[in-house]
Amino acid sequence: MAKVVNYISEAFEELKSNMTWPEWAEVQRLTIVVAIFSVLFALSTWGVDEFFAKVLAGFFNWIKG
Template structure:
């Protein structure tokens, strides 16, 4: 049980004294980057979905 308590003490000490936490501005910048990247990826997937749907429609019309 002592090792568990020691683990929590060392973890707390490390989180307080050794971890470099981002500033509010850095968090906001990172959030904007993630939002823009997500939108770009979503648009790419939408374009791929629409194009494959159109290709399949043409294929089924030519076969049927």
């Protein structure tokens, strides 16, 4: 257990002293970029899913009738 506590302590120390953190304005800008691309990706995934659902429904209706 002492090794785990030591590891976590050293990890936090490294994050505080050895990391270069971005400026707050850059964090906000990149967050907006990620949010926009996430929405676009979700919409494109939904669109492809709807397209294939309609294609498969049409195919099975064609086989059935």
